[in-house]
Amino acid sequence: MSDLTSDLEGKTRYDPAEVEPRIMRRWLDSGLFHPEPAGTPDENYSIAIPPPNVTGVLHMGHALNNSIQDCLVRYHRMRGQRTKWIFGTDHAGIATQTQVERALEQEGLSREEIGREEFVARVWEWREQYGDAIVEQLKRLGASCDFEDERFTLDEAYAEAVLEVFVALYNKGLIYRDRYMVNWDPGSRSAISDLEVEDREVTDTLYYLDYPLASGSGAITVATVRPETMLADTAIAVHPEDERYRRLIGETAILPLVGRKLKIIADEYVKPDFGTGALKITPGHDPNDFEIGRRHGLQQLSAIGEDGRMTAEAGQFEGMTVAEARRAVVHELREQGLVAHAEEYPHTVPFSHRSGERIEPLVSLQWFMRMDELAKPAIDAVKDGRVKFAPERFAKVYLDWMENIRPWCVSRQLWWGHRLPVWYRGKETYVGTEPPRGEGWEQDPDVLDTWFSSALWPFATLGWPKDTPALRSFYPTDAVITGRDIIFLWVARMIMMGLEFREQIPFADVHITSIIQAPDGRRMSKSLGTGIDPLNLIDGGPRPPVFPQGGDFPAYGADAVRWGLLAMSSGQDVRFSEEKVGQGQQLTNKLWNAARLILLGVDAGTSPGAVTPSKIEDRWIISRLARAKAEVRARIERYDFSHAALALYDFIYGELCDWYLELVKPRLRDHDRDAQLTLLHVLVETISLAHPIIPFVTEEIYAHIPGVEGLLAAGTESLPERIDEEAEAALARTIAAVQAIRGWRAVSEVKAAAIVPARLAAGGYEETAAQIERLARLAFSAGAEAPVASVPVPGGAIEILPTDELDPGAAEEKRADQRAKLQAEIERAQAKLANEGFVSKAPAQVVQAEREKLARLHEELESL
RNA sequence: GGGCGCGUAGCUCAGUGGGAGAGCGCUCGCUUCACACGCGAGAGGUCGCUGGUUCGAGCCCAGCCGUGCCCACCA
Numbered sequence: 001m002s003d004l005t006s007d008l009e010g011k012t013r014y015d016p017a018e019v020e021p022r023i024m025r026r027w028l029d030s031g032l033f034h035p036e037p038a039g040t041p042d043e044n045y046s047i048a049i050p051p052p053n054v055t056g057v058l059h060m061g062h063a064l065n066n067s068i069q070d071c072l073v074r075y076h077r078m079r080g081q082r083t084k085w086i087f088g089t090d091h092a093g094i095a096t097q098t099q100v101e102r103a104l105e106q107e108g109l110s111r112e113e114i115g116r117e118e119f120v121a122r123v124w125e126w127r128e129q130y131g132d133a134i135v136e137q138l139k140r141l142g143a144s145c146d147f148e149d150e151r152f153t154l155d156e157a158y159a160e161a162v163l164e165v166f167v168a169l170y171n172k173g174l175i176y177r178d179r180y181m182v183n184w185d186p187g188s189r190s191a192i193s194d195l196e197v198e199d200r201e202v203t204d205t206l207y208y209l210d211y212p213l214a215s216g217s218g219a220i221t222v223a224t225v226r227p228e229t230m231l232a233d234t235a236i237a238v239h240p241e242d243e244r245y246r247r248l249i250g251e252t253a254i255l256p257l258v259g260r261k262l263k264i265i266a267d268e269y270v271k272p273d274f275g276t277g278a279l280k281i282t283p284g285h286d287p288n289d290f291e292i293g294r295r296h297g298l299q300q301l302s303a304i305g306e307d308g309r310m311t312a313e314a315g316q317f318e319g320m321t322v323a324e325a326r327r328a329v330v331h332e333l334r335e336q337g338l339v340a341h342a343e344e345y346p347h348t349v350p351f352s353h354r355s356g357e358r359i360e361p362l363v364s365l366q367w368f369m370r371m372d373e374l375a376k377p378a379i380d381a382v383k384d385g386r387v388k389f390a391p392e393r394f395a396k397v398y399l400d401w402m403e404n405i406r407p408w409c410v411s412r413q414l415w416w417g418h419r420l421p422v423w424y425r426g427k428e429t430y431v432g433t434e435p436p437r438g439e440g441w442e443q444d445p446d447v448l449d450t451w452f453s454s455a456l457w458p459f460a461t462l463g464w465p466k467d468t469p470a471l472r473s474f475y476p477t478d479a480v481i482t483g484r485d486i487i488f489l490w491v492a493r494m495i496m497m498g499l500e501f502r503e504q505i506p507f508a509d510v511h512i513t514s515i516i517q518a519p520d521g522r523r524m525s526k527s528l529g530t531g532i533d534p535l536n537l538i539d540g541g542p543r544p545p546v547f548p549q550g551g552d553f554p555a556y557g558a559d560a561v562r563w564g565l566l567a568m569s570s571g572q573d574v575r576f577s578e579e580k581v582g583q584g585q586q587l588t589n590k591l592w593n594a595a596r597l598i599l600l601g602v603d604a605g606t607s608p609g610a611v612t613p614s615k616i617e618d619r620w621i622i623s624r625l626a627r628a629k630a631e632v633r634a635r636i637e638r639y640d641f642s643h644a645a646l647a648l649y650d651f652i653y654g655e656l657c658d659w660y661l662e663l664v665k666p667r668l669r670d671h672d673r674d675a676q677l678t679l680l681h682v683l684v685e686t687i688s689l690a691h692p693i694i695p696f697v698t699e700e701i702y703a704h705i706p707g708v709e710g711l712l713a714a715g716t717e718s719l720p721e722r723i724d725e726e727a728e729a730a731l732a733r734t735i736a737a738v739q740a741i742r743g744w745r746a747v748s749e750v751k752a753a754a755i756v757p758a759r760l761a762a763g764g765y766e767e768t769a770a771q772i773e774r775l776a777r778l779a780f781s782a783g784a785e786a787p788v789a790s791v792p793v794p795g796g797a798i799e800i801l802p803t804d805e806l807d808p809g810a811a812e813e814k815r816a817d818q819r820a821k822l823q824a825e826i827e828r829a830q831a832k833l834a835n836e837g838f839v840s841k842a843p844a845q846v847v848q849a850e851r852e853k854l855a856r857l858h859e860e861l862e863s864l
Numbered sequence: 865g866g867g868c869g870c871g872u873a874g875c876u877c878a879g880u881g882g883g884a885g886a887g888c889g890c891u892c893g894c895u896u897c898a899c900a901c902g903c904g905a906g907a908g909g910u911c912g913c914u915g916g917u918u919c920g921a922g923c924c925c926a927g928c929c930g931u932g933c934c935c936a937c938c939a
Contacts, residue, residue: 274938288937577876579888589901597898746905752894837919
């Protein structure tokens with residue numbers, strides 16, 4: 001006790017750097033974050049973390065997302081629910097493979113040179129070496145994940161789940177192999193899914209090329225931005241109704257440079273008013289042409305290979321890169337006078353989200369997953385409310401996508417990932433969780449899209465396909481917290497897989513978080529200099545270039561960062577605001593000092609216990625606390641974290657510290673037992689309420705509360721509290737009166753320290769008059785002398801009696817000001833009440849309130 | 865082309881039908897024995913524009929302007 005006391009006395013500032021590592025250690029050692037499976041998912045609470053990339057580092061999105069999850073998890077844990085925050089990391093196929101490839105490059109090696117086995121071994125090594133970084137960073141934030149039960153999407157047990165799912169869906173006919181047009185990413189030399197493609201605006205050249213007619217009578221002109229693909233053209237299409245070309249349908253044109261005969265076909269797809277109205281058809285290199293080709297049974301030729309170079313099909317251009325081939329083809333065509341026209345043409349083209357390279361649409365043999373059948377129950381689950389989105393509007397985004405869902409290309413030409421459980425022998429194909437028996441089988445070299453394994457996250461982490469206790473206790477989970485950018489990539493697929501393999505939704509709530517933008521409104525990005533490292537906010541570190549003031553962040557501490565991020569968040573995107581983090585820091589410091597006042601003030605041997613508030617301010621703070629608790633809890637349960645954070649701030653600052661602590665100070669000095677018990681009660685309840693949002697400072701304060709043991713994070717027993725309307729009204733009047741006097745003093749230029757004689761000419765202050773005297777620095781007397789000023793307060797006025805301390809001129813000025821304001825308000829109210837429409841049509845309650853207001857204003861004016 | 869947001873104090877944002885709010889910044893006053901990362905008091909908004917509904921509109925409706933994001937196969 002004495003150690004703790006001296007500890008408190010010296011620390012007038014809360015020091016997160018000293019406290020946080022110590023507290024985190026205690027939490028981790030306690031085993032509180034690691035629940036043993038028991039009970040049912042209904043009574044338990046669980047959230048599966050969106051698994052961070054194993055080689056990733058914490059960014060602002062993680063910081064917000066995990067602050068939210070930790071708030072929810074701590075909130076439910078404290079309420080006594082068996083709570084598991086399912087934890088683990090993602091192998092992140094392309095991202096991780098790319099990092100290791102870069103490292104190899106430094107050594108002058110390539111993955112091909114060292115071979116698949118060696119390469120995969122290297123990635124595992126890499127993971128051993130760097131895979132802990134993000135875990136450690138999450139701990140700095142105070143995340144109460146079940147770190148003792150860490151999963152990895154490539155672990156043996158997890159792989160079992162992945163193979164099981166693949167084989168089951170294959171046997172169901174939903175997974176199949178097909179030669180189809182895919183998004184080829186030359187950067188990662190792999191196919192990628194539609195969702196990993198982003199459109200960017202670029203300016204290309206639109207070439208108008210003349211294709212001579214076989215009849216010799218002129219040429220047909222086509223427009224293209226990709227002249228090099230002409231080498232794989234197999235037809236020309238026009239609109240069937242297009243009068244200009246009608247007579248040419250069925251004719252033949254000769255493909256320049258190649259000499260192939262191209263049939264001129266009719267297809268409704270062609271827009272007569274675009275370009276020349278004649279479209280060259282390249283089924284091998286354009287998604288639309290691919291479809292047209294299928295409709296018309298056209299040949300698919302590949303002039304561009306998977307290495308991004310021209311194939312033998314390209315003849316003289318073989319071996320060139322696409323860009324080289326484009327220049328060469330255009331040059332040749334120009335020589336032959338076949339380029340009729342060329343113009344700049346801005347349009348959107350697909351790029352790889354991963355590598356940033358321009359997508360090369362190619363026809364390729366890949367594995368696909370048919371989604372429509374899986375989507376149906378997942379659509380129903382959202383439509384009938386078993387899965388709820390917050391904010392609600394994202395349900396529509398989800399449904400729109402799901403209702404138009406297309407097959408998913410799940411194979412990737414990478415080495416890092418779950419290798420397809422598929423073997424070939426000649427024309428035979430074998431799919432199974434175990435390799436086939438017999439000689440001569442060769443396993444498919446491809447791996448699965450990372451999101452394939454992520455889709456199983458909520459149940460594969462709990463041990464599925466085995467029927468484990470963890471699965472029985474924690475699936476379905478309660479919520480998933482994520483950004484809207486992965487609604488399709490992850491959320492939708494988890495819902496589909498959960499319903500397919502567990503016949504249950506994976507989570508009841510989907511909370512879509514804000515995306516935090518840089519302070520200037522741009523996207524947060526390392527390369528733009530707009531990314532903010534959350535650890536630099538916690539520890540103090542350099543401000544990124546997007547902050548013009550430069551310098552270092554102060555060491556705000558994790559609580560401040562958490563509070564700030566929650567306060568910033570809302571249903572929409574928000575700009576990062578360092579001020580909000582600063583506000584969070586002020587709050588932690590304020591709370592710390594409030595705790596010091598209380599803990600250094602109570603008598604030795606006094607510990608929290610039953611409270612029977614006698615004084616009106618005690619009843620008031622307990623009533624206000626009850627309201628704050630209801631408010632904060634309701635906000636957290638509605639995923640409205642900014643209002644939860646702000647409501648907490650308002651209570652701690654605006655009620656507890658600004659008023660209650662000031663009101664109770666004299667009694668604390670007098671060793672008033674009721675005051676001490678009320679203070680301890682309110683302190684424990686307040687830190688308990690605040691803990692899910694600012695866990696470190698509250699846990700640290702809890703450790704100093706006399707007579708309590710254990711961790712605040714484990715929850716505290718809560719005593720019943722009641723709303724006390726009478727006390728709230730009395731204190732509301734008192735606060736208003738004190739503020740009115742302070743305002744009057746400021747404009748009257750009374751010395752701040754002066755005690756001013758006054759007379760209380762108002763009712764309703766029977767229990768608080770002495771408090772008003774102290775807080776407003778007045779000395780009430782019952783004298784009969786004429787007042788020099790009268791300050792309106794609820795229920796009457798406080799009259800200022802003559803004294804040397806005040807300047808009568810200033811006081812009169814103030815009074816005139818107030819009279820004018822009151823007069824204006826009276827006129828407003830009178831006009832409103834004189835309005836026939838208002839009196840007859842507005843609710844009686846509203847009219848009555850207006851009448852009472854007018855009467856009050858008149859009273860106040862008279863008292864001046 | 866379709867869809868979804870946003871536009872309120874210098875800045876970042878609350879506020880969904882009955883007297884315009886918070887934090888930061890700014891001004892003034894306080895070394896008041898928890899906190900100067902403090903305390904007290906203030907200044908500062910034709911609530912993007914136009915029209916409509918209503919007794920009453922920041923809030924509901926329509927149009928417009930500005931701005932951001934998502935989806936989409938016009939070469």
